Amino acid sequence: MSSTFDVMVVGLGAAGSSALYHLSKTGKKVCGIDQFVPPHAQGSSHGQSRIIRQAYHEDPLYVPFIKRAYELWEEIEKESGKQLFLKTGGLMLGNSNAGVIKGAELSARTHDIPYTYLSNQEISTRFPAFKPDNDVVGVLEENAGILFPEDCIKTHLEVAALNGAEILKNVKVTTIHTHSDVVTVGTNQGKYLANKVIIATGPWISEFIPELNLPLTVERQVLYWFKTNEPSIRLDNLPIYIWEYAPGKMFYGFPDLGDGIKVAHHHAGEPTSPDTLNRNISPEEISSMKNVISTYFNLNVEFNYGTVCMYTNTPDERFIIDYHPQHKNMIIASPCSGHGFKFASVTGKLLSQLALDEKPELDISLFSISRFSK
Ligand SMILES: Cc1cc2nc3c(=O)[nH]c(=O)nc-3n(C[C@H](O)[C@H](O)[C@H](O)COP(=O)(O)OP(=O)(O)OC[C@H]3O[C@@H](n4cnc5c(N)ncnc54)[C@H](O)[C@@H]3O)c2cc1C
Incomplete structure (x- = not known):
């Protein structure tokens, strides 16, 4: 000892x-x-990337933590000389009553975070990869991006x-x-x-x-990468995004970092444990995510690869x-x-x-x- x-x-x-x-x-x-x-x-x-954003739709109470987190990520970047954060902008998508829209606006207003409210037409013009329904609006936050x-x-x-x-x-x-x-x-x-x-x-x-x-549950989560040659998925054309397509139901994703677009559902995975986690991704899961992409994007994509990860949830x-x-x-x-x-x-x-x-x-x-x- x-x-x-x-x-x-x-x-x-x-x-x-x-x-x-x-x-x-x-x-x-x-x-x-x-x-x-x-x-x-x-x-x-x-899994290559994580979203970072300040206009926190979950609750404005998180914003002081995220502002400090930005400072500390910058500090370790300076200290190490490594790039850990990439600014891409971040877009919350949903109808005007969606939690991600209302919540992001609330946090932005409460904590003076710059943001732009986008109409359905503005979303399509600025980010042609997206195929929003008529009732979909967006909250765009410039400082959001990706951590590696x-x-x-x-x-x-x-x-x-x-x-x-x-x-x-x-x-x-x-x-x-x-x-x-x-x-x-x-x-x-x-x-x-x-x-x-x-x-x-x-x-x-x-x-x-x-x-x-502790009332903790572990949930299986699948991350998918899909390839396409469309320029609309490139970094300068696509921000990170969270799309609330039905109340409380979300998928999210990232622009192409070299392997295609990465997309995933937020929650909706089966309960699991680290010892019993199913790390295989079924053809049905891939095809279901491909359907999500054809519904919400103007893209023809091919599955590239995927990986399985775990959420540990509190109530x-x-x-x-x-x-x-x-x-x-x-x-x-x-x-x-x-x-x-x-x-x-x-x-x-x-x-x-x-x-x-x-x-x-x-x-x-x-x-x-x-x-x-x-
Ligand atoms: C698919 C997915 C997507 C996500 N997307 C985002 C996102 O976009 N933005 C965001 O902010 N967050 C996101 N998250 C959440 C975020 O990634 C997690 O909250 C975070 O990574 C959890 O970190 P952790 O240190 O708690 O756990 P881990 O990173 O899993 O670390 C736990 C460590 O403990 C070690 N360990 C366990 N048991 C033992 C033992 N007995 N002895 C020694 N070592 C042990 C493990 O080996 C492991 O290295 C996502 C999570 C997942 C799964």
């Missing part, structure tokens, strides 16, 4: 890699552990290592036991001691805190960023419900502040564990 770490981070996906990076800047003795070699394609953070998730994780870990963080890859944590002043982390390669542990194990998180009975789709209710030396992070990646830069910062007993710079009561028992 090695000497005691100030903080150990278990799980080095979106949240854990960022937490390790922020902790590594404090001069503390920190260590991150992952069961695989991150970035990898086994959890929730793979694998590069984000890789970069957080590289800079953390340069700052002196120890990183253990292919090491599976099997037990986490808290005592009053120290935490024992058992792995398939020995035991470690830490004053604090951050648990950021994504879809595997319930394994470590069964006593909390209110808010994240968990909190101390374990019984053990203040254990910090729990589940920043998912299908929209957590964009926040990872700030989530990691907040987790590092909790681990160091500092006051979090933003009010995280929104993400408390106690909300589930109210």
